[in-house]
Amino acid sequence: MLESRSALEWYRGRGVDGTESHPGVRLGEEISTNLLHIGVYPGAAARAAAGASAVLDTSLPDSPVRAAATGNYLILRISPDQYWLLGDGEPTLEARLRAAIPADAGCVTSLEGARTRLVAQGPRVRDLLGRLVPIDLDPTVFPVSGFAQTAIHHVAGLLLRANEDRYEFFAPRTFAAFTWEVLLDAARPFGFEIVLP
């Protein structure tokens, strides 16, 4: 069996767990989810969207800053002709989408394992992220399901506000360990707890 390993495998059980009784942030990783990239070809947006909608039961969103939530999926329009689809790990999703989107209208690429989904949550999470990302995280500006393509200490990635006090940074897997170390370091003044699966 070719077992799956996290880019943060080495840190499991080695981090500083619960430095304070009331840590300002909890840091961890979200695993076992789908990450699919949907590309739409010029002039074929409607046909690609129609195909995707049949599988996802919703239309592809217009908003470049806020994800559309539908069922177990979150759809992010990451550029005018590209989308990310976050799923709950359903194994047939990729094949169903690929079959539904006409080959001359768009394409589906799996990015499973290509991004490490770093999670930061807790009462001081915006203070922590404010030390790292040049994004206005004020709740009125960056709502739940809001996302932005930004960078943490030179590592480009996508920041998603998953819920009220939970943010996820999709770091390229090969930069994930470095980004994780930066997060741990930046979190020190706020007190942190590591929750790795």
Place this chain on the structure above:
Amino acid sequence: MNPREARRRPGGGRIDRGQQLAFLFEGRELTGYAGDTLASALLANGVGLVGRSFKYHRPRGFVAAGVEEPNGLLTLGAQGRRTPNVPATTTELHQGLICERQNGWPSVELDLMSFIGGLLAPLFEAGFYYKTFMGPRRGSWMFYEPFIRRAAGLGVATHLPDPDRYETAHAFTDVLIVGAGPAGLAAARAAGRSGCRVTLVEQDFLLGGSLLSAPADAPEEVLRRSLEVEVTSMPNVKIFRRTTVIGIYDGSTAVLVEKRDHARPDPTKGEAREIVITLRARAIVHAEGAIERPLLFGNNDLPGIMLASAVRAYLNRYALLLGGRVLIATNNDSAWTTAIDLAGSGARVTIADERPLANASLQAVAQRAGIDVRLATQLVRARGGRTVQGAELQTASKPKAQSIDCDLIGMSGGWSPTVHLTSHTGLRPVYDSTIGALVPGPWPDGVTGAGAVTARGNPLVDGHAAGTAAAGWSGFSAHTGEPARAEAVSWMECWAEPAQNRARARRSKVFVDFQNDVTTRDLALAHAEGYESLEHLKRYTTLGMGTDQGKTSNIAAAQLMAGLRGIDLQTAGITTYRPPYTPVSVGALAGRHTGAHFRPTRRTPMHDWHLANGATMIEAGPWLRPWFYSWAGRDAATAYVAEMQLVRTGVGISDVSSLGKIEVQGPDAAEFLDRVYTNNFAKLPVGKARYGVMLNDDATVLDDGTTARLSDSTWFMTTTTAQAGEVMSRLEFLLQTAWPNLRVHVVSVTDRWAGMSVAGPKSREALLLALPEIDLSNQALPHMGVRQHEVDGIPVRVARLSFSGELAYEVYVPADRGTAMWERLLERGSPLGMKPYGLEALASLRIEKGHVAGSLELDHRTTLDDLGLGKLASQTKAFVGCELRQRHDLQAPDRWSLVGLECLEPDAKLRGGAILFAKEDPIEGHGRGYITSVTWSTVLQKTIALALYSGGLRHEGQEIVCAYPLRNEQTRARIVSPVFIDPTGERMRA
């Protein structure tokens, strides 16, 4: 009471007498109170001499009580925390602070250099260094410089590592208000009431600005408290204390430096000493206030001569009466309040006002307070040594100067609005001759100002209006109320007469710039020698340089120079104000870019395995890659040879995950590849890969790699490790700009796939042991063949590609399965002796095969033909670079092109970068080429190299000289084909 605290008054001030703080001053323990600055604590302890001047080593005392202080620079901290040149006037006193004075030898108290400075003073005029130390020979300056730097200068920094932590942060706001004086507080209150997000930044540790200099029982304090209470209670107002806006940039972006020394931050707990904050605002209100100017008179630098506003601040804020017999010399009303407050505190006070008439009500109050008022009287010269003892006054109506005794002089030459930050975004300040000062130019949209920085109006009323306007720009137009009644504090005229600064002392030095020891005489000399432009004057005399950047001197100097030239100041010009407003520590600028976080590192999916299994890692761009493994040897020099041998004779496995990987998809993907690659791809069958080269627009080689056709419309491109990002950007650029109608998508999948190369004559055998479900026969998977499979339900791509020249396969699996696949391959291949090999061996094997590599042979200067790849240029289609590659110079026969080299001296080395000469050439200049890559060949048992050589293989067989001037080496070598082994490719097609 501490006897040293004799100057401290028993009551009053804004210090907390219940909280005594001990600090170390040059080894002596002194005490102050919470609320003190280091300057006020030192003054309270009778330390009036705070340093020696830059050039003449004259004794100097504090001039100011704030950020403009030119003299009171101390070295704080010890060992790694030692920080020189910190103004004591802006340093909040804290328990345990360590400080010492600067620029005295053997000490500031007894400075022998001051005698030398005094004797040689006539020589130390403007331009002295440039005139004296440039000869007798070229380069003499280098000889003199260390001595000059030791004699002149400020504090000395440490070479020890800084143990403290510095951070960066980002912040956003609707309205940024710079300065929390009366105008800033009023603006913050008005904007805050509108509901918008307000950020109020104050460099002091208390809010109030000039209000803090009023007596603690004055109406100003009632006003200050009421403003502070309301502003601090607003949840939408964020207040940064101890924070300086050091620069304002385009897009209303401000950079703030927050200092946290007062909290004694502990780096082991992650507490930062300083935080640099990039703040983006929708609107900005400037409320930086104004800085008082010194007067120009003889010996105006004696300790005990201060700005009048500083005297008042020390008296009312820090409860320090710094003299019993005080002279206040002024040309405006503001200093009168200082005089009146001093008299009320028991000092004997004389006012010398240059103006023939003064504000009548002030005059009446002064006379009631027993102040000796002298109008139309100018301070000509101060008397004293290590402290001021008296002064000579010249009254207009009297022919003879009068001498008075005094132990403190408060001077006011008018006020300069703090136009530094307002100027940073290109808003040139303008000279207002009616008030003799620079004021900000017309505000652009979204920016306004209030209070003394605008040199007009009532700061509360204007601050309120500015805050309301700024909120409006941010989209908040709610009613912001009216200023409260408590704000009926009078604001007096403090703007100077323009004709100030008539320096008359002949026998004494009149300092314009205290920090750089620049006198009126230096200015006159600069003018006489033609350095009359302000920019020239600055560089010739050093005026306005240093840590204070001329905050107290620039305007006076500009006025004097304009006077010497007989023109007005606006015509004479002003220097450009640039960030930072106040000095910034290197630590703050470095932020978290230290140690392991200096720059990002990139780790392959098998990184942890390599570390656990004896790999020594090496940086390759951002990547950390295995350099060599311990099984093969203890160092790279021996290990890589053993690893090469393994691949040539058995089977090895290497981590190639760092190769750039791009999924190219779409109905037009083949057409797209035909345009970006020089060779043809459109007819490549599914299941096959092809080596391709892409060019830059100018026809130099951009990158090479193999691209496999996985289906009609899906391609898997690999790039070199070095160029992966650039190629991806390039492809996106072309699709978005040049060919937007092509139905193609490119997606970077470098992080999606772990890659491993299994190479060596036994590689097929080894792979079969690990992946028996895949048909690896020559028929099913020939050279350059590609197959996709599922192994345990996981997608696997196997491509028969060779970088080493041996029979070899690249295996790709999803990154999270990389280690599992790597371990399976090694475990199952172990009966065949399969072991890992590192980057050094990988790079050496390809040299033997004559394969070019990114950033070595592919350096964005070589062309297809230079690399011997001209046959890859299609004659039947157009591609990027196809026209420009025909340029004459790119086809010249003497271009440096790829050759192989064999070392002809068994005991000598060839070295990368060695310069190549023909045998008969003199060894000088740039030669005929250079070595790009070198290795020991396990096959040929000699040192071989790839090189670029003028004329290339036309010189095959010739003996040449490889010169390495750094080691004074010259080695003989022969030009040979760059393909050292298996030129027909039998091994990789086996």
